[in-house]
Amino acid sequence: MRFAPLPAGLPASVPFVGPETLERQRGAPFAARLGANESAFGPSPLAARAMREAVGQVWKYGDAPSFDLTHALADHHRMSPANIMVGEGIDGLLGTLVRLMIAPGDAVVTSDGAYPTFNYHVAGFGGVLHKVPYRNDAEDPEALLDRAHATGARLIYLANPDNPMGSWHDGPVITAMLDRLPDDCLLVLDQAYAEFAPASAIPDIAADDPRVIRMRTFSKAYGLAGARIGYALGAPDLIAGFDRIRNHFGVNRLAQAGALAALADQGWLAHVVAEVATARDRIAAIGAANGLTALPSATNFVALDTHRGGAFARTLIAALAQHGVFARMPGVTPLDRCIRISCAPLHELDVFEDVLPRALSDLATR
Amino acid sequence: MRFAPLPAGLPASVPFVGPETLERQRGAPFAARLGANESAFGPSPLAARAMREAVGQVWKYGDAPSFDLTHALADHHRMSPANIMVGEGIDGLLGTLVRLMIAPGDAVVTSDGAYPTFNYHVAGFGGVLHKVPYRNDAEDPEALLDRAHATGARLIYLANPDNPMGSWHDGPVITAMLDRLPDDCLLVLDQAYAEFAPASAIPDIAADDPRVIRMRTFSKAYGLAGARIGYALGAPDLIAGFDRIRNHFGVNRLAQAGALAALADQGWLAHVVAEVATARDRIAAIGAANGLTALPSATNFVALDTHRGGAFARTLIAALAQHGVFARMPGVTPLDRCIRISCAPLHELDVFEDVLPRALSDLATR
Numbered sequence: 001m002r003f004a005p006l007p008a009g010l011p012a013s014v015p016f017v018g019p020e021t022l023e024r025q026r027g028a029p030f031a032a033r034l035g036a037n038e039s040a041f042g043p044s045p046l047a048a049r050a051m052r053e054a055v056g057q058v059w060k061y062g063d064a065p066s067f068d069l070t071h072a073l074a075d076h077h078r079m080s081p082a083n084i085m086v087g088e089g090i091d092g093l094l095g096t097l098v099r100l101m102i103a104p105g106d107a108v109v110t111s112d113g114a115y116p117t118f119n120y121h122v123a124g125f126g127g128v129l130h131k132v133p134y135r136n137d138a139e140d141p142e143a144l145l146d147r148a149h150a151t152g153a154r155l156i157y158l159a160n161p162d163n164p165m166g167s168w169h170d171g172p173v174i175t176a177m178l179d180r181l182p183d184d185c186l187l188v189l190d191q192a193y194a195e196f197a198p199a200s201a202i203p204d205i206a207a208d209d210p211r212v213i214r215m216r217t218f219s220k221a222y223g224l225a226g227a228r229i230g231y232a233l234g235a236p237d238l239i240a241g242f243d244r245i246r247n248h249f250g251v252n253r254l255a256q257a258g259a260l261a262a263l264a265d266q267g268w269l270a271h272v273v274a275e276v277a278t279a280r281d282r283i284a285a286i287g288a289a290n291g292l293t294a295l296p297s298a299t300n301f302v303a304l305d306t307h308r309g310g311a312f313a314r315t316l317i318a319a320l321a322q323h324g325v326f327a328r329m330p331g332v333t334p335l336d337r338c339i340r341i342s343c344a345p346l347h348e349l350d351v352f353e354d355v356l357p358r359a360l361s362d363l364a365t366r
Numbered sequence: 367m368r369f370a371p372l373p374a375g376l377p378a379s380v381p382f383v384g385p386e387t388l389e390r391q392r393g394a395p396f397a398a399r400l401g402a403n404e405s406a407f408g409p410s411p412l413a414a415r416a417m418r419e420a421v422g423q424v425w426k427y428g429d430a431p432s433f434d435l436t437h438a439l440a441d442h443h444r445m446s447p448a449n450i451m452v453g454e455g456i457d458g459l460l461g462t463l464v465r466l467m468i469a470p471g472d473a474v475v476t477s478d479g480a481y482p483t484f485n486y487h488v489a490g491f492g493g494v495l496h497k498v499p500y501r502n503d504a505e506d507p508e509a510l511l512d513r514a515h516a517t518g519a520r521l522i523y524l525a526n527p528d529n530p531m532g533s534w535h536d537g538p539v540i541t542a543m544l545d546r547l548p549d550d551c552l553l554v555l556d557q558a559y560a561e562f563a564p565a566s567a568i569p570d571i572a573a574d575d576p577r578v579i580r581m582r583t584f585s586k587a588y589g590l591a592g593a594r595i596g597y598a599l600g601a602p603d604l605i606a607g608f609d610r611i612r613n614h615f616g617v618n619r620l621a622q623a624g625a626l627a628a629l630a631d632q633g634w635l636a637h638v639v640a641e642v643a644t645a646r647d648r649i650a651a652i653g654a655a656n657g658l659t660a661l662p663s664a665t666n667f668v669a670l671d672t673h674r675g676g677a678f679a680r681t682l683i684a685a686l687a688q689h690g691v692f693a694r695m696p697g698v699t700p701l702d703r704c705i706r707i708s709c710a711p712l713h714e715l716d717v718f719e720d721v722l723p724r725a726l727s728d729l730a731t732r
Contacts, residue, residue, distance in 0.1 A: 001576060001603040002550055003610075004469040010610040018615065020429040033426070042425050051620070052418045058592040058624070059408050060399070061585070063386040088454065092613050103370040124611050184368055210367060219427070226424040226619030237367040244369075244376040245490050247458050249384065252618045253592030254417070258424070 166297030532663030
């Protein structure tokens, strides 16, 4: 089978192995699903009801412009609908954005250890990735900007708050980045975890600012990961560009209904954010009781520093899995001294509390 | 905003304007939704129940390989799971396929008037489209093959049964095409309407045949258009290629549950196919009573020949919309002498029966 030259040169790899795949490999379900930063607190009950009710209309294609949701988001963010593009989650939107902006050979800058799916899309469209190290377990705006200037990058990727470390920058740090961006370079600001962050971490950016596109999702705080729906905020020209290449009828109709109802229930969102804060503290306490140190987090997960190297942490992740706990960890040194534990209801964290010392004990006796 | 050269050269157009958009433009809902070949007969009640139940798990990302559904499809089609790729509907799968196979400048052959979304994807990845005319209101295998040989095409698109005309070729015509395919050219056999077709229209193709990829969907006979789920059948090397570029977690979790339950309820499928046959006859009778002639159809829609030109048919579509009936029509001459009416429950066809003579009367008095 002869593929086109670009995909012919790509590996047949997958950025993430999902928990169901791991469960099939181990032959048993996980007792605690703490690896994908999903929200086991679930979506708003109103969103769940809206989705169940929408099943009666699932024989209809979804509304291509996601009109109702786009307008509700415009109200929510005090923007124009022309600033908003609804898509199949941030993963889907990042793929469309990279395709829109990057020709083969174009430079793209990100942090070494940041979101692998973004890198996957860049490689998939022939972009050349340049990676700068994290600094103090946070993405490093100065280094990203310097590398972008040095390489003539067309995109800089920055997640704020960050995944996988949970760290964050204050809003003015982000807006200052915009003033130092190279000409013709767009900041891709991944705000998947924004709802969990302090207000000070949300930069004040004009809706029509052409220097940045912001990615938001219903997969995290809104609890709709399986629905595959998110949105981009950006200048109208950029947002309109998506219509040149996107799969117009690609958003699931139930997801549209669920997201609309979820957005309207900000009370549930506040409830989840509070539960997540409680869970973060609990994860930190469980870690501390076992010699692991929680890094500060503005997300729905906690990076626990093992104070050992990546090999140790990788073995610990495997041992946790053997004991029924699905977790993940950063992929590169020095971040990979940590394991990453998603916030979850307390009964799942009870499992983690039970399993962590046993997994550590397994490692000690090897 | 400077886009990459390829998307910069694309129009900001949309292959289809959806019915909700038209409803917003006209300021009222349609009384009959007969334009998108959806199935108003709905999905299996068991599929609907499975989706409602899956809402409780929607906080989880879907299973990236769609393992359960892929294995059920393998059983259903008596193939290996390695022959099957589940994706976000045929639209999504076609986009991924074109990206996998077509480099800028590569030739692709289709029929003039065939599925616009395929053409949209080809243009979107820089392919050069070559179109051959329909012959007797059917796609023309010989002309497609001749053009493919002449242009060195890498893909030939053929829908069997065809959309928008509803015509079909017998299976042996398709398998004979495979023997005449140019080297290095893949037949894209769109079987979106296969479940409505006579068994004789389904070609007998070996699962591992590397010359063809078949596209199937849950959007039509299975009644799950809004769920965005379909699948490709092909040789393992080709199917594995999708994993190089696809959005691995892009399939909605509720869609996976719904499709699995829908596939298991072949009794409901048979019920829908029978209802569609009844509706086809009814549409033909309504057409005949108004001087329009139904073309034979192996799909869930009927092309009604107006015996006038495209300008007349376009005006008729607009008049039908004014009277509350959403329908579409072929885009090119001579197919555009027809309007295309989707099969639907009889109460919706009652609306069509009431409106068609009034719409025709509007045209006559202009």
